[in-house]
Amino acid sequence: MLQKLLPITGCLIFISCKHILATGGCQSNTNQVQICAPVSSLSALPGDSGDFFSQLNGRAGVRGKAGPKGEKGIRGPPGPRTxxxxxxxxxxxxxxxxxxxxxxxxxxxxxxxxxxxxxxxxxxxxxxxxADGCPSVIFNFSRLNQITDYVRYRHYVPQLNSATICMWVHTSDFTDSSLFSYATRSGHANEILIILRNSRRISFFLENKRVKDFTFSSMMNQWAHLCVWFSTRTSQLGVYINGNNLGSFPYTGGYVRGGGSLILGQDQDQFDAGDLQASQAFSGQISSPIIWPRVLTASEISDVTHRCICPRDYAITMTLDKVELHGTAGYRME
Ligand SMILES: [Ca+2]
Known part of the structure; x- marks a missing residue:
């Protein structure tokens, strides 16, 4: 005989059972016959009582007994869903x-x-x-073509993966004048070098390489605010002059090594203020040199330049208590 089982995705499986247990289940030793067709069409299979398939197609619940006269009968529970x-x-x-x-x-x-x-x-x-008022002291370099006048930072310089270096500059000497020189023990005399080439151009060195020259309106005989920045994260560098962004440019170098010697007013060709050349001496004034270990936003640069408001997270400030003055290099407070 055919024993009906649950439909599976539009198919019905019939198992031919030799013995029907008292519980209605099938013993082993069965043969399966699978018939695939729309369920609705299966209800018309020959030999089917119709009762099982009517459940598959959804049967209305049995209507409850009629209520007292004048009351509606209570509808029975819905039949199983198809x-x-x-x-x-x-x-x-x-x-x-x-x-x-x-x-x-x-x-x-x-x-x-x-x-x-x-x-x-x-x-x-x-x-x-x-932010606070920018630490301020004006260093004065009065002599041209000398190798003894410079200002040296006395403390440890940390490794810099990104940095913004800002300072005020006033000069009338634009013949290869070194503003900022940072040399490392590993032989990178120009790990960072910012040097004026003439009244309209500076060169920026990083990791001993001359990475970019920037030109701008003349800063002859007037105070000019200079900020250079670089980022190993974005591989970019750039310059601001008097708060004006001169643009950002690709930079493929790595980080700046820590532990080097940092001086203002001369160009180190060796670590520890070594091998200075008279032709690269700076003559004029440098004020408020600060290094931040990150790239300042244009808004922050503007604040530093025009409002003397400096974010406090700087890495280095070259105030009087942190520097040595060499030769005739002098200072005055603003
Ligand atoms: Ca040199």
């Missing part, structure tokens, strides 16, 4: 959940966007709170 109905309801439920997830995801994105703005706003506020 697989097609379940599939239909699942799809609706799935689509509803998908829509909920889409809305949630959109909400999360909006929140993330707002968080980014809020975070940046708070960072700016913190920078403002941390």
């Amino acid at each position: 697989e097609n109905e379940n599939e239909c309801n699942c799809n609706e439920e799935l689509e509803r959940l998908r829509n909920e997830i889409r809305q949630f995801t959109a909400l999360v994105n909006v929140n993330e966007y707002n968080c980014s703005e809020e975070l940046e706003s708070l960072r700016n506020e913190i920078r403002q709170v941390n």
Whole structure:
């Protein structure tokens, strides 16, 4: 005989059983016959009582007994759903959940966007709170063509993966005048070198390489504010003159090594203020040299330049208590 089992995706499996157990289950030693067809068409198979298939197709619940006269009868519970109905309801439920997830995801994105703005706003506020008047002292280099006048930083210079170096400069001498020279023990005499070439051009050296020359309006006989920056993270460097951005440029070098010797007013050709040349001496004034271990924003550069507001997270300030004055190099406080 054929024993009917549950339909599987539009197919019905019939098992021919030799023995029917008291529980209605089948023993082993059975042969399976699989018939694939739309469920509705299977209900018309020969020999079927129709009762089983009517359940598959969904049968209305048994209507309850009629109530007292004048009252409506109570409808019985609904019959079992067909697989097609379940599939239909699942799809609706799935689509509803998908829509909920889409809305949630959109909400999360909006929140993330707002968080980014809020975070940046708070960072700016913190920078403002941390900002202060820029440490200030004016170093004076009065003599041309000499090898004895320079200002040396006495403390340890850390490794710099990114940096912004700012200072005020006033000069009338633009013949290879070295403003800022940082040499390392490893033989990199020009680990950082900022040198004026003439009244409209500076050269910027990093890791012993001349990485970029910048030209600008003449700074002859007037105070000019200079900021150079580099970043190994973005592989970019750039210069600001008087708060004006001269642009950013590709930079393929690595970080600046720590532990070197840093001087103002001369160009080291060896570590520890070695092998200075008279032709590269700076003559004029340098004020408020500061190094930050990061790239300052254009807004921060503007604050430093025009409002004398300096973020406090600098790595180096060359104030009087941190430097040695050599030769006739002098200073005055503003
Ligand atoms: Ca030199």
